[in-house]
Amino acid sequence: MIGNSWVLTASDCSKNPFTVTIYYGSSKRAQGSISHTVSGGNVIRNPSDDIALIRTPYVEFSDRISRVRLPSFSDRDNLYVYRWTTACGWGQNTLTSTSEDLECVDALVIPNSQCARIYDTHTVHGGVLCTRTRRRGSICSGDSGIPLVTQRNTIVIGVSQSWTASGCTAGYPAGFTRITSHLDWIRIQSGISY
Structure with missing residues (x-):
């Protein structure tokens, strides 16, 4: 909201x-x-x-x-690279079942150049924000549309895109529509x- x-x-x-x-x-x-x-x-x-x-x-x-706050207009050029974020949703928690409980994962915003090495520069454009998790979990199928919020100040900076929700693997980049765009x-x- x-x-x-x-x-x-x-x-x-x-x-x-x-x-x-x-x-x-x-x-x-x-x-x-x-x-x-x-x-x-x-x-x-x-x-x-x-x-x-x-x-x-x-x-x-x-x-x-x-509600969750949007970025301010003065932050419209902020890429949030190397900021810690949290994404919560009800997507798959294994490759076969969806979660009945809200699950969250912490993720680091990474430069788009790192993300484009996995996907491509056509998919990872300026309107995309990418994250990477360290150890456990990632966003998965069923998580499309979930918010990505900063851990400090709780600002929504991304909305999960469908093309990354199939990854489900920790360490694999996930893509979000960049809210500042x-x-x-x-x-x-x-x-x-x-």
């Missing part, structure tokens, strides 16, 4: 939906303190990148439900900016 009525996600998580159900304050799959089902007309997909916004009914913040689009669509 980036605001009381806005959720940030990946475009591929919201392709042609009739409805989208959002579970707020959840640590278990498909359970939450509050849930809202909204029509597909409330999903705003960016036409040029893997990022989307979902307009929702107003949700009051509480001890279990809060879309601050203007987010502000135009939602009115939210810092």
